[in-house]
Every structure is written in structure tokens, then in C-alpha cells.
Amino acid sequence: MRTFVHTSHPARVLFGSGTVGDLADEVRRLGGSRVLLLSSPPLAEASARVRDALGALVAAEFDGATMHTPTGVTEAALVVLKEAGADCLVSVGGGSTTGLSKALALRTDLPQVVVPTTYAGSEVTPVLGETRDGHKVTRSSAAILPETVVYDVDFTLSLPLPMSITSGVNAMAHAVEALYSADADPVTDRRTLDAITLIGRALPRLAADPADREARADLLQAAWLAGACLATVGMGLHHKLCHTLGGSFGLPHAETHTVILPHAMAYNAPAAPDAMRRIARALDVPDAPSGVYDLIAALGGPTSLRGLGMPEPELGRAAELAVATPYPNPRELTAQGIEGLLADAWHGRRPR
Numbered sequence: 166m167r168t169f170v171h172t173s174h175p176a177r178v179l180f181g182s183g184t185v186g187d188l189a190d191e192v193r194r195l196g197g198s199r200v201l202l203l204s205s206p207p208l209a210e211a212s213a214r215v216r217d218a219l220g221a222l223v224a225a226e227f228d229g230a231t232m233h234t235p236t237g238v239t240e241a242a243l244v245v246l247k248e249a250g251a252d253c254l255v256s257v258g259g260g261s262t263t264g265l266s267k268a269l270a271l272r273t274d275l276p277q278v279v280v281p282t283t284y285a286g287s288e289v290t291p292v293l294g295e296t297r298d299g300h301k302v303t304r305s306s307a308a309i310l311p312e313t314v315v316y317d318v319d320f321t322l323s324l325p326l327p328m329s330i331t332s333g334v335n336a337m338a339h340a341v342e343a344l345y346s347a348d349a350d351p352v353t354d355r356r357t358l359d360a361i362t363l364i365g366r367a368l369p370r371l372a373a374d375p376a377d378r379e380a381r382a383d384l385l386q387a388a389w390l391a392g393a394c395l396a397t398v399g400m401g402l403h404h405k406l407c408h409t410l411g412g413s414f415g416l417p418h419a420e421t422h423t424v425i426l427p428h429a430m431a432y433n434a435p436a437a438p439d440a441m442r443r444i445a446r447a448l449d450v451p452d453a454p455s456g457v458y459d460l461i462a463a464l465g466g467p468t469s470l471r472g473l474g475m476p477e478p479e480l481g482r483a484a485e486l487a488v489a490t491p492y493p494n495p496r497e498l499t500a501q502g503i504e505g506l507l508a509d510a511w512h513g514r515r516p517r
């Protein structure tokens with residue numbers, strides 16, 4: 166018999182095409198009448214559609230969201246929020262814009278409506294990673310969790326193919342680590358395997374036709390399923406490494422996840438054979454780590470840390486940082502083992 170504890174995080178989720186039309190009702194449902202609209206410059210068009218949908222509910226806008234949620238940006242947005250007397254946050258964008266919304270909600274307890282435009286999954290987690298003085302700190306609280314998520318597949322059509330691939334692998338990484346997490350339960354298992362199957366099938370379809378709406382819808386649904394697992398169970402080595410490489414070495418989030426995932430899986434495979442067997446079956450490949458590597462390579466995704474600009478002499482320091490504080494992982498972590506993993510990832514070697 167399997168014993169487990171499952172925690173669900175309360176959130177309202179709308180999923181479809183054209184759901185942006187429901188935004189104003191969703192804001193009113195939360196008691197909002199003065200919205201601060203959050204976005205970033207590359208999403209100006211998406212932000213204009215949200216502004217149109219919200220009409221007179223928009224009290225102010227802030228379009229300065231950036232990667233890894235620097236506290237300086239949050240403080241600048243907080244000034245705009247207070248001057249406008251905002252009572253609800255609406256954000257449109259990827260994990261970076263969602264992160265800004267969460268950082269503001271943590272400081273003000275305002276309700277949030279999030280319109281995700283990538284597959285990062287942050288919109289359904291109560292977790293926030295903030296960067297201060299080049300150091301990324303993660304915290305979790307109920308105030309951080311967005312109240313409402315409006316998934317509108319139309320907002321993902323503009324996501325460039327390379328970013329769609331890396332973001333899809335980012336979602337797959339949440340699912341993979343949730344499957345071998347010590348906290349996994351039957352609900353998270355089912356969600357992770359559905360997410361992995363959806364991503365494994367949708368990415369090649371998207372590479373063939375980046376405007377394939379059904380493939381985009383499958384990826385967005387997988388992002389939600391994988392994000393819900395990220396919210397529920399503890400992550401392991403893969404997320405720790407990506408957190409270190411992003412927070413301390415400035416590497417880009419989704420690309421780093423894409424390079425590291427096959428190597429973190431290969432490292433953990435001897436200690437998580439059942440999870441690897443189930444992932445391989447979900448992807449219809451003989452071996453999970455090399456199957457994920459081959460999928461990424463076939464899609465033209467990044468396969469080496471060298472290609473992301475990671476300096477080779479820093480690999481030892483990255484390994485030290487990643488093992489500095491103990492955390493649960495299927496296989497014991499050793500600095501030597503992690504250095505080997507990072508060397509393989511730096512060169513872009515295919516796991517065997």
C-alpha cells in the first residue's frame with residue numbers, strides 16, 4: 166500500500182481560446198475595480214489586447230518585468246501600484262511577468278489574475294524566486310499564489326519556436342522531478358505522465374508548424390499540469406542546478422533547463438529506475454535520459470552549457486554551490502558527481 170499526503174493549492178483556472186474576453190468578469194469576481202496591468206516590452210501587443218478586454222478597469226500599467234525578478238524592479242512597480250491605488254493585479258507574460266505579479270502580491274496581498282504566455286507553470290505555484298544583489302532567494306506563501314489563471318492559447322501563438330521548445334522542456338523538467346520526488350503521490354504521478362506525453366508529442370508538431378493551435382493547446386495544458394506538480398511536491402537536483410546557474414551565473418531560465426534536464430536525469434537514473442521506465446514509456450523511447458536529449462537535439466534546442474555562455478572554469482564553483490545545502494534527491498549528491506554532470510552538460514555530450 167502506498168501512503169501519501171497530497172496538498173492542493175486553491176486556484177481558479179480558465180482554459181481555452183479567446184478566454185481573454187472573460188478577464189473583466191474575473192477581475193470583478195475578485196472584487197477588483199482598479200487594475201495594475203503588468204507586462205514586458207516584447208509583449209506590447211498581448212498587453213494591448215488585455216488592456217482592451219479590461220477597458221475602464223485599468224488604473225495603471227507597468228511593462229518593466231525582467232528575468233529572475235530583481236527586487237529593484239519590484240520596488241519601481243510598487244510605486245506605480247500605490248500611486249494608482251490599485252486593488253487587483255493582472256499580468257500577461259511568461260514566468261518573469263508572473264514573478265513580478267507574485268512579488269507585488271507578497272508585499273500588498275492584492276489578488277492576482279495571470280495570463281501566461283509561456284509554459285513555465287509559475288502561475289499555479291505559491292513559490293517566488295527573487296534576485297537581490299545577484300543572489301536568488303526562493304520563498305513560498307499563500308499570498309504568492311495567483312487567485313485566477315486565464316489560459317488563452319491565442320497568447321502563446323507569438324512565442325518564437327526556439328523559446329517554445331525550451332519552455333516546453335522547462336515544463337517537462339517539473340514533471341520529471343515531480344515523478345521521482347519523495348513527496349510524489351498518485352495525483353502528481355498521473356499529472357506528470359500526462360504532461361510528459363503531451364509535451365513529447367506536441368513539440369515535434371510545433372516544430373513542423375509553429376502556428377499549430379492544437380499543439381500549442383496541448384503544451385499549455387501540459388504547462389498547467391506540470392506547474393501544479395511543481396507546486397505540490399519538492400524538486401531535486403535538476404531544479405537546484407538550474408536555480409544556481411540562473412541565479413549566480415546569469416544563465417537564461419528555460420534554455421538552462423533544456424541543457425541540464427537529460428544530464429540530471431542520467432545522474433538520477435540509477436536511483437530512480439521505475440520513474441525512468443515510466444518516462445521512457447510516456448515518450449515512447451527505449452531510455453529516458455538519452456530519449457529526452459535526442460528529442461531536444463532533433464528539435465534544434467540548446468544542448469550545451471558552453472553554447473549558453475557558461476565559462477568552463479566556473480563549473481567547479483557551480484557544483485560546490487549546488488551541493489552546499491542538503492536537499493532531497495533520489496541519488497546522493499557528491500561534488501565530484503555533480504562536476505562530472507556539469508562537464509557533460511558543458512560539452513553537450515549525449516547521456517549513455
Ligand code: NAD
Nearest residue numbers: 207233259260261282283285287290292320323324418419
Ligand atoms: P520569460 O517570462 O522571461 O520570457 C522569456 C522571453 O519571452 C521574454 O523576453 C518575454 O517577453 C518573451 N515572451 C514571453 N511570452 C511570449 C509570447 N507569447 N510571445 C512573444 N514573446 C514572449 O521566461 P519564462 O521561461 O516563462 O520565465 C522565466 C522566469 O520564471 C524565471 O525568472 C524563473 O525563475 C521563473 N519561474 C518561476 C517559477 C515558480 O514557480 N516560481 C516557475 C517557472 C519559472
